[in-house]
Amino acid sequence: MEIDRRVFLATLGSTAVINAMPDEEKAEALEHYMTHKLDEQTTGNELVIRRGSGDLFGSQPQSAGEPVRAPRALKQLERMPEKPTLVDFFTYRFAPATHVLQSATDAMKKGEKEETILACLMHDVVLNLIKVDHGWWGAQMIEPYVSEKVSWAIRHHQALRFYPDESVGYHYPEQYIRIFGKEYVPEPYIKKTYEYARNHKWYMEARMITVHDLYAFQPDMKVSLDPFIDIIGRHFKQPKEGLGFDGSPTAHMWRSMIFPDHPL
Ligand SMILES: [Fe+2]
Ligand SMILES: [Fe+2]
Numbered sequence: 001m002e003i004d005r006r007v008f009l010a011t012l013g014s015t016a017v018i019n020a021m022p023d024e025e026k027a028e029a030l031e032h033y034m035t036h037k038l039d040e041q042t043t044g045n046e047l048v049i050r051r052g053s054g055d056l057f058g059s060q061p062q063s064a065g066e067p068v069r070a071p072r073a074l075k076q077l078e079r080m081p082e083k084p085t086l087v088d089f090f091t092y093r094f095a096p097a098t099h100v101l102q103s104a105t106d107a108m109k110k111g112e113k114e115e116t117i118l119a120c121l122m123h124d125v126v127l128n129l130i131k132v133d134h135g136w137w138g139a140q141m142i143e144p145y146v147s148e149k150v151s152w153a154i155r156h157h158q159a160l161r162f163y164p165d166e167s168v169g170y171h172y173p174e175q176y177i178r179i180f181g182k183e184y185v186p187e188p189y190i191k192k193t194y195e196y197a198r199n200h201k202w203y204m205e206a207r208m209i210t211v212h213d214l215y216a217f218q219p220d221m222k223v224s225l226d227p228f229i230d231i232i233g234r235h236f237k238q239p240k241e242g243l244g245f246d247g248s249p250t251a252h253m254w255r256s257m258i259f260p261d262h263p264l
Contacts, residue, residue, distance in 0.1 A: 008033050052132030056093065056260045059131060080258050083242030086145075086232055090225050093128055093257050099215070100124050101223035106212040108227060116205065118146065118235045119153045120212045121228055129257055134158060137253075144248040145237045149205050156206035159193040161213065162186045168204075168211050175215040 012018050012029055021029075053059040058072055080092045090097055104121035112120075126138035135158025139151040164171050176184070186194075197206055232238075239246035244254035 003030075003034065003037070052130060054127060054129040054131060056128045056257055061127075077260070081242070083240070084244060084254070084258065085238050086236055086243065087225065087229065089125070089243065089254070089257065094125050097125070097225075098223060101225065102214050102218055102221055103209070103212045104228055105221055105223055106214055107208070110212070112208060112212070114231045115147060115150050115235055116153075116208050117228065118231055119150045119157075119205065119209050121231075122146070122150070123154050123157055123209045123213070126253075129253060141250050141253045142236075144250055145239070145243075146235060149202055150235070152200075152202050153205035153209055156193065156197040156200075157209035157213070159186070159190045160197060160206050160210050162190060163194050163198075165207055165210075168207060170207065170211050173213075173215060 008030065009018060011033060012021065012026070018026075049058050051059065055061055056077075058074055060072060078092055081088050084092075094100075100121055100123060103123060104117050107117045107120040122142055123138065124134065126134050126141050129141070130137050135155050139155035142154070143151045161173065162176070197203055239248065241247075244251050244258050
């Protein structure tokens with residue numbers, strides 16, 4: 001296997017950094033680099049992580065929209081409190097959570113009812129865990145703790161995102177052309193889900209999530225979790241044992257975000 005010395009050295013940093021490096025550290029870095037290169041050659045694929053993985057597991061934040069081609073430095077995670085609340089998850093795992101905070105802020109400004117605001121706040125938090133089919137995962141994860149309407153809305157917003165509804169001013173998102181490409185046709189199960197949701201009595205519950213689903217960063221919008229604390233208190237049934245430890249059917253999903261580094 002041929003190694004371009006200059007390319008390898010460039011991965012280590014500046015000349016000063018390289019000179020200060022002990023030999024065994026250099027050797028180890030070289031081995032690392034070669035293993036990585038070899039993997040690339042054998043798989044013929046530069047992607048280092050599946051696009052459907054969650055942010056906590058190394059995927060790029062969804063708004064970046066690009067397949068991951070280089071390892072991303074993962075931020076150090078703080079240990080969570082023993083009985084974590086939803087607010088703790090926002091603080092320790094979801095932060096900065098700009099996208100969902102923007103959605104919820106928009107919903108609040110436009111006078112939506114509290115459950116819709118909560119649905120907007122929670123609609124994409126599961127992207128920290130997993131991205132593929134995030135509507136279904138996200139709904140399931142919070143199902144034991146919210147009203148049926150809120151989880152229904154979150155489950156179906158994923159499919160509705162692909163289908164405009166001019167009656168409420170919802171257009172096909174620009175962002176989706178970047179993420180999925182111009183010619184993208186949603187999978188048949190997405191279309192079927194849309195058709196089902198379209199005719200459901202709660203259609204507007206899910207549709208309103210898409211209406212407030214602002215992708216572009218809004219520089220003029222200051223976001224914080226504070227305005228939503230009371231709404232969480234009224235509409236999210238916080239288990240006294242802490243999320244992840246209450247024995248609910250989805251507790252393991254919360255635990256996976258508490259301990260994303262556990263090997264098994
Ligand atoms: Fe979403
Ligand atoms: Fe979203």
